[in-house]
Amino acid sequence: MSIPVILDVDTGLDDACALLLAARHPDLDLRAVTCVAGNADVDQVVRNTLLVLAAAGRHDVAVARGASRPLLEPARAARHVHGEDGLGDLDHAALGLPAATGEVDQRHAVELLRDELLAAASSGERITLVPLAPLTNIALLLRTYPEVAKGLRRIVFMGGAAAVGNATAAAEFNIWHDPEAAAVVLDAARELEIPVTMYGLDVFYDVRVSRDEAVELLAVAAPATRLAGALVQAQCVKFGTPSATIGDAGAVCAVVDPAGLTTSPLAVHVELAGARTRGQTVVDRREWVGDLDHDPHGIPPTVVDVALAVD
Amino acid sequence: MSIPVILDVDTGLDDACALLLAARHPDLDLRAVTCVAGNADVDQVVRNTLLVLAAAGRHDVAVARGASRPLLEPARAARHVHGEDGLGDLDHAALGLPAATGEVDQRHAVELLRDELLAAASSGERITLVPLAPLTNIALLLRTYPEVAKGLRRIVFMGGAAAVGNATAAAEFNIWHDPEAAAVVLDAARELEIPVTMYGLDVFYDVRVSRDEAVELLAVAAPATRLAGALVQAQCVKFGTPSATIGDAGAVCAVVDPAGLTTSPLAVHVELAGARTRGQTVVDRREWVGDLDHDPHGIPPTVVDVALAVD
Amino acid sequence: MSIPVILDVDTGLDDACALLLAARHPDLDLRAVTCVAGNADVDQVVRNTLLVLAAAGRHDVAVARGASRPLLEPARAARHVHGEDGLGDLDHAALGLPAATGEVDQRHAVELLRDELLAAASSGERITLVPLAPLTNIALLLRTYPEVAKGLRRIVFMGGAAAVGNATAAAEFNIWHDPEAAAVVLDAARELEIPVTMYGLDVFYDVRVSRDEAVELLAVAAPATRLAGALVQAQCVKFGTPSATIGDAGAVCAVVDPAGLTTSPLAVHVELAGARTRGQTVVDRREWVGDLDHDPHGIPPTVVDVALAVD
Amino acid sequence: MSIPVILDVDTGLDDACALLLAARHPDLDLRAVTCVAGNADVDQVVRNTLLVLAAAGRHDVAVARGASRPLLEPARAARHVHGEDGLGDLDHAALGLPAATGEVDQRHAVELLRDELLAAASSGERITLVPLAPLTNIALLLRTYPEVAKGLRRIVFMGGAAAVGNATAAAEFNIWHDPEAAAVVLDAARELEIPVTMYGLDVFYDVRVSRDEAVELLAVAAPATRLAGALVQAQCVKFGTPSATIGDAGAVCAVVDPAGLTTSPLAVHVELAGARTRGQTVVDRREWVGDLDHDPHGIPPTVVDVALAVD
Numbered sequence A, B, C, D: 001m002s003i004p005v006i007l008d009v010d011t012g013l014d015d016a017c018a019l020l021l022a023a024r025h026p027d028l029d030l031r032a033v034t035c036v037a038g039n040a041d042v043d044q045v046v047r048n049t050l051l052v053l054a055a056a057g058r059h060d061v062a063v064a065r066g067a068s069r070p071l072l073e074p075a076r077a078a079r080h081v082h083g084e085d086g087l088g089d090l091d092h093a094a095l096g097l098p099a100a101t102g103e104v105d106q107r108h109a110v111e112l113l114r115d116e117l118l119a120a121a122s123s124g125e126r127i128t129l130v131p132l133a134p135l136t137n138i139a140l141l142l143r144t145y146p147e148v149a150k151g152l153r154r155i156v157f158m159g160g161a162a163a164v165g166n167a168t169a170a171a172e173f174n175i176w177h178d179p180e181a182a183a184v185v186l187d188a189a190r191e192l193e194i195p196v197t198m199y200g201l202d203v204f205y206d207v208r209v210s211r212d213e214a215v216e217l218l219a220v221a222a223p224a225t226r227l228a229g230a231l232v233q234a235q236c237v238k239f240g241t242p243s244a245t246i247g248d249a250g251a252v253c254a255v256v257d258p259a260g261l262t263t264s265p266l267a268v269h270v271e272l273a274g275a276r277t278r279g280q281t282v283v284d285r286r287e288w289v290g291d292l293d294h295d296p297h298g299i300p301p302t303v304v305d306v307a308l309a310v311d
């Protein structure tokens, strides 16, 4: 039986890989995709998402536009990583990709998520939500419609880091991009008892595809496979490396094959106030907790399954 | 011609006065009321609001339930001010108030606001939004549906302080209750060019009704008037004072009679990170701005019409 | 009997007025002057201080060099206010001022302060310390040699604001220049039971000398009086105003004539962490303290006599 | 030729090991020891230090009392780790330790440090300063007497963590105990060009002595060796482990044998403002610095040799 999933994306090279995987994997039932500003502006994210789903032959999947900016931080696209179009500036015609004829859903992303999750709850299902982007949409969802929790199996998000950041020394890009949203989502998950898995930088760079494998993928007839090859190749070229991380797609793998990921249940806070640590996911990895009486007061932490290693 | 208004409330003694005024004043056209957690929990706020509108004979006004808690701060009711029921624990039967037979709208407060504001925009109207409570609903609205700005004439909110706070030395209750929401609303207003008037503690305590006037109101036949008298009397008794502030109702007065309020356009920030100033509205009242180069970087301020005196 | 005082200065136009007053006033016994970086760099401050004391005919007063920079903030001179030399770039020759032949004391300011205060304690005296600059020296003093408290009658400092700042919307220059030092001094004063009077922006601009009065002072034979006139005139010219604040000198007046100042004992914190409020003196002016349970935990406030009005 | 060193301690079980090592190692020339509040109150620290130096037969080493509390944080002893006397509550008589007949130096720790460092500078020497405690004394020293830098070869401090904390999830005890002092020391080291090595939690627990080795040490005639054995044994008993970290003594080893430690020059900040990260040493371990434009403004980082592994 396949696992019902919804992806929340800021497509994005690696979101594209994740979308292809979620759209084509036989063990996953992709119910909807919601879009948010992050790697690119939200309208570009919608276009990219429709294009990727078209390549995957999944015009049936509802795609909705969500928040056009973070709660408080200004929107900041990551063009230096993802190109002008957020998708590596690929030559779609040369790749022989089908046109993105899909229509965007008329509902806001938050409403599409609410409708899908409440429908799942009514039919006794539980959906796995996979945010691969700043958590703005999910924060708005959980604070406006907390009743959706009963349609959620769990949240597996790409973001954060137990050790070292990338956007800053301490913070990972998705969390740093909208720290308040991340703090809201963790706090709401604790309050609403939604299990959370954090697929962060501690494993993000460890799942890789080689440039040679990308070339093989490019030779396959199926457009989805060719697009996957092109996305990997684009990253190898951009960074001058012999392989590329599958990035966000790793979080989808973690849904398909939880055993492939080593996680620990750890207390996590999102730091909002630090001069140098804003957007850091503070993961408590202390073995000895004799100093807990020193811990600051305030919002309690959320116990999150933090991914620490991949097979 | 009357001014179309929507109130967002956490009824609350003084929200009740404001509701009565907005519901009965011939120059105001009360389109809807949305409820949020604050002085009381949101379900109590809905009940109180329906009761007050019933007393005002306004079963026609749509009332919607909104956020049950702030974005990040835990919900904290102010029972020490507003009583167990958030409305002064009045004896409704003794007051001869009609039953609250109104039904709560099936839409979330955010959706009711969106629908009313987009409808207004379509018909060429502009609605004045009057938040008298923590700004959670309005923050969720403006970040989920920024397009509602075209149906807004302005926002006149009760909250903040240019000088001294009440919840803490630096912060006023509504802002302190949900500082992130307040910061979101000010930032969104700047971005979406929505005029904002801040009716804060600098004037809040200056508009007062005496205990004698309350007794006169209690002798009037109309239930709305009797309720108003009872609300004022309850506060006089509670604080042992010969008069009570009309509180939130002053913000409604400011909509009816803008000339009664002295305001200045001043740059305002909501402080989120301070150890002692979290929730403070930092109002820049410097006459000489030669030191502006010292000012911190970051999110730009919003120019707000800050109420500094009342006639 | 005259009051023994020590001034800690960053001379500075208004420190110069204060020094002249302290050096010449019959009711004050100026024991020493310590210098710190602030309006100008510390070596310039030492030169300016020696020049002013020479004009006052007080070569006998020991002058020591102190901290060359704040604890954490970078040093930032206020040349736009105080001129290139920190003293209004006056023409000393034209004013007929005597040469600054005084020698700087070989001790560090912190040691001079320690020696004077311990000597006072030994002889049963209590000295009034009057910091008119960033509080770096005083913070280093009180944390290195807390035993000096027994030689201190009280601290009367120029700095802070109960209402509006000048360096930023929330912070006054001296506190903003070294917020950690200010926080240390207030906390040490609480711990060591040293009475503190805060002469801040709430009164700073209210004690003024007119341009006409300055012209009269310039016509007097005594160099100290002529210098005072020149300092006032320089400020009137700089800001294009018919009068100038005596600024820091007001804090010295408050020592000579405490009755001329209306103060209230209020709880004060120095905010260190705020994004917009760093360096603010958070003064608790709430009349009703029913909300004290909302107050943040952490370092307790210091009860300070805050100057709120001058006669 | 031996290396001249000064230790700054809060003795403390592991400071005691470090003192014994520094006092007895032929390659080290222990010039002085300064004491500060930390694991125990400063008077207890002085007593413990004199006792350890007596056991080491080093009555010749000057010991000075320093700061009795952190700059801003309240003093907080770690009795749960170090016992009531800060030294494991050992039975000194049973151990046959000599009496602590040494006298405490009459100078404040800050003055002893200044005198030793300026004397070294005059004679063309450079001293290695080894702080094993909260950095209060060193912060006061470097801001009061920055000229001591010319007598310093480098600072090798025990404190901080690149990965996980102990006092809190993010902060190591010494830094957390006085975060402002740590920030001052790093900033002063950058400004004064003093090389710094951070011996933090990333290696702290890796250098260990077994309980069996401790028993062997206890059988040796020399009191210093017996005391070392007793200190190790006390920790093994306290934590129920077959071995104990040598803790602070590892930082002394790093001075004797720099090759035994793998370090990397990394940018380090001390976070002061974070709600959950106050006292964290933010170590920038990013390989790819393409996101540096995202980094916050403010005080620049200090490049520190961070110990990441021990042989």
Ligand SMILES: [Ca+2]
Binding pocket: A009, A010, A011, A012, A014, A015, A038, A039, A132, A133, A248
């Ligand atoms: Ca993504």
Ligand SMILES: [Ca+2]
Binding pocket: B009, B010, B011, B012, B014, B015, B038, B039, B132, B133, B248
């Ligand atoms: Ca209200």
Ligand SMILES: [Ca+2]
Binding pocket: C009, C010, C011, C012, C014, C015, C039, C132, C133, C248
């Ligand atoms: Ca000054």
Ligand SMILES: [Ca+2]
Binding pocket: D009, D010, D011, D012, D014, D015, D039, D132, D133, D248
């Ligand atoms: Ca130690």
